[in-house]
């Protein structure tokens with residue numbers, strides 16, 4: 001079971017969450033989406049260099065144009081590029097361009113799980129993506145994710161079965177240290193992901209990881225054997 005956590009802000013924070021059991025660390029590059037924890041290319045390079053050999057660097061992309069996605073993959077060489085926009089989605093062509101830009105970068109596509117129709121969508125993306133992240137959608141946040149609320153885990157369980165052997169599946173969306181074990185029991189994913197409920201919010205609007213919650217989240221996620 002892998003654990004992916006968003007959004008990491010510094011090399012120091014990265015090392016702390018790795019020590020507590022996180023193995024995929026999500027970062028947000030400066031973009032039009034104006035996310036709270038956006039980082040410059042230099043800051044991201046420093047985090048990726050710090051975690052090399054210890055954890056995997058994941059770069060989020062929310063509706064960035066395809067050329068910019070490819071440029072970022074070439075420049076930052078993330079272990080994973082995570083596409084989670086509501087307008088720009090991965091395609092077989094983009095998957096090919098990403099592999100050409102950096103052959104070891106894995107392509108992670110978010111699927112907003114809203115009903116049984118999401119099963120067909122997931123099956124389609126599994127044809128060219130390495131990883132699917134099954135996430136929640138809200139009206140307030142652009143794209144897929146950062147919703148802070150769960151969705152129907154029974155649909156996720158169907159998707160895991162439907163794409164077995166084709167793509168790894170990460171479960172996301174409102175996961176907490178308290179509900180993650182139950183979610184894993186139902187969905188049996190390759191990994192789990194958290195943003196909101198492993199965060200501590202600071203008065204200036206930025207957020208850092210809450211290390212007690214991170215430790216409990218990683219422990220609970222791995223407590224279920226299947």
Ligand SMILES: O=C(O)c1ccccc1N[C@@H]1O[C@H](COP(=O)(O)O)[C@@H](O)[C@H]1O
Pocket residue numbers: 005006007026028035036060062084135136141142143144145146147148149172173174175193194195196197
């Ligand atoms: O990380 C973000 O800031 C973000 C912004 C916009 C869309 C998605 C984003 N992150 C992804 O959403 C998941 C789940 O979030 P939550 O736990 O439900 O709050 C997050 O872990 C990232 O994968």
